[in-house]
Amino acid sequence: xxxKKAPRRTAERILESSLALFNRFGEPxxxxxxxxxxxxxxxGNLYYHFPAKDDLIxxxxxxxxxxxxxxxxxxxxxxxxxxxxxxxxxxxxxNWQYRFIYRNLNELLSRNRQLExxxxxxxxxxxxxxxxLLNTMQKNAALNAPxxxxxxxxxxxxxxxxxxxxxxxxxDPRNALEEDNAQNAAMRNAAHVLGLLAPYAVADQQAxxxxxxxxxxxxxxxxxxVA
Amino acid sequence: xxxKKAPRRTAERILESSLALFNRFGEPxxxxxxxxxxxxxxxGNLYYHFPAKDDLIxxxxxxxxxxxxxxxxxxxxxxxxxxxxxxxxxxxxxNWQYRFIYRNLNELLSRNRQLExxxxxxxxxxxxxxxxLLNTMQKNAALNAPxxxxxxxxxxxxxxxxxxxxxxxxxDPRNALEEDNAQNAAMRNAAHVLGLLAPYAVADQQAxxxxxxxxxxxxxxxxxxVA
Numbered sequence: 001x002x003x004k005k006a007p008r009r010t011a012e013r014i015l016e017s018s019l020a021l022f023n024r025f026g027e028p029x030x031x032x033x034x035x036x037x038x039x040x041x042x043x044g045n046l047y048y049h050f051p052a053k054d055d056l057i058x059x060x061x062x063x064x065x066x067x068x069x070x071x072x073x074x075x076x077x078x079x080x081x082x083x084x085x086x087x088x089x090x091x092x093x094x095n096w097q098y099r100f101i102y103r104n105l106n107e108l109l110s111r112n113r114q115l116e117x118x119x120x121x122x123x124x125x126x127x128x129x130x131x132x133l134l135n136t137m138q139k140n141a142a143l144n145a146p147x148x149x150x151x152x153x154x155x156x157x158x159x160x161x162x163x164x165x166x167x168x169x170x171x172d173p174r175n176a177l178e179e180d181n182a183q184n185a186a187m188r189n190a191a192h193v194l195g196l197l198a199p200y201a202v203a204d205q206q207a208x209x210x211x212x213x214x215x216x217x218x219x220x221x222x223x224x225x226v227a
Numbered sequence: 228x229x230x231k232k233a234p235r236r237t238a239e240r241i242l243e244s245s246l247a248l249f250n251r252f253g254e255p256x257x258x259x260x261x262x263x264x265x266x267x268x269x270x271g272n273l274y275y276h277f278p279a280k281d282d283l284i285x286x287x288x289x290x291x292x293x294x295x296x297x298x299x300x301x302x303x304x305x306x307x308x309x310x311x312x313x314x315x316x317x318x319x320x321x322n323w324q325y326r327f328i329y330r331n332l333n334e335l336l337s338r339n340r341q342l343e344x345x346x347x348x349x350x351x352x353x354x355x356x357x358x359x360l361l362n363t364m365q366k367n368a369a370l371n372a373p374x375x376x377x378x379x380x381x382x383x384x385x386x387x388x389x390x391x392x393x394x395x396x397x398x399d400p401r402n403a404l405e406e407d408n409a410q411n412a413a414m415r416n417a418a419h420v421l422g423l424l425a426p427y428a429v430a431d432q433q434a435x436x437x438x439x440x441x442x443x444x445x446x447x448x449x450x451x452x453v454a
Contacts, residue, residue, distance in 0.1 A: 167390065195375055200426060206374055
């Protein structure tokens with residue numbers, strides 16, 4: 001039994017280390033050699049599990065999808081601002097865990113055909129999931145109908161969800177993607193994405209949204225004061 | 228006189244070709260050697276004008292800034308939806324002309340310190356320019372005040388303006404950045420960015436905005452039918 005399990009454990013360890021290194025240094029900056037050194041295994045052993053770097057990337061993308069899909073599928077249970085906050089925050093947390101994908105997205109897409117198809121599908125799934133969320137909130141009288149339809153709002157939300165990290169990176173390349181920044185970044189961006197719903201929220205939901213945004217702002221202030 | 232002008236003309240030609248190649252293939256995919264081959268000049272001649280690839284990139288970034296700043300400075304003259312459409316469209320056109328910058332933004336930023344400072348300043352200038360635009364439109368009774376302030380709206384607009392190309396690239400890597408797509412992409416994204424203002428627009432401005440968005444949609448349809 002033990003010998004049967006060993007290869008699977010090695011593959012898992014390789015994926016874990018790769019993810020950490022890709023997130024930390026960006027995928028282009030991490031060679032398969034660096035990964036085997038980090039794990040203290042031979043390059044041949046790594047090659048046995050993942051013959052090419054893109055196999056590693058594709059396996060990590062499958063993990064990302066497996067973490068994201070259950071969240072996306074729950075979007076038609078989101079009836080109010082509180083649920084929406086939790087939903088957005090959950091998506092942002094998964095995006096953060098696999099942030100190397102969006103950090104060098106265009107470059108990865110230009111050379112990896114599996115990712116090209118996979119990312120397009122993810123963006124489409126995210127859009128559809130948000131459309132269900134917006135329609136459910138409207139049906140539950142949490143949101144008023146927008147003047148130009150939900151499609152444009154959903155697409156803007158997708159764009160913010162996917163590129164907020166690139167935006168923060170552009171503003172502060174040395175710190176934006178460091179592990180310490182995770183919780184605060186997810187909160188800040190959840191507040192920002194939900195800000196798109198502010199003009200459509202009915203009065204009590206708008207008040208609730210404002211409390212959530214204020215709560216984030218005061219927490220961020222405390223953290224700055226401590227740091 | 229002629230001999231004095233020659234070097235300047237060469238530098239200009241180098242910049243023009245570099246920009247076209249960077250836009251077409253992405254900056255990481257274009258070597259300085261490829262640029263000298265394209266121009267039919269010696270690598271030494273290229274090196275004489277631009278000793279390093281980053282010198283080329285920095286000179287192009289200066290050109291980008293020179294094209295963008297006059298537009299940004301005119302934002303406090305934007306009093307209605309029609310002007311806002313023109314303003315957004317102008318910003319998007321300049322971003323399109325220098326699209327290589329945003330195509331591999333994170334990678335360029337991680338190795339080029341001048342760009343690190345420059346891009347942060349551009350994003351800040353863009354945000355301030357949009358805040359002036361939003362306040363001017365509100366002062367001119369084209370927009371109602373938003374429930375959570377203009378800051379969040381302006382930031383979302385900046386994010387869309389800067390990353391719409393990356394988003395389109397992720398949806399369609401083979402065609403999104405091709406020259407043919409320029410006019411249609413700028414129109415589609417102007418409609419999308421202005422969509423963020425829809426809930427705040429006063430009645431007649433909202434109707435005008437809807438006409439602009441519809442006009443774009445019908446034009447896009449015709450183009451699809453022709454193609």
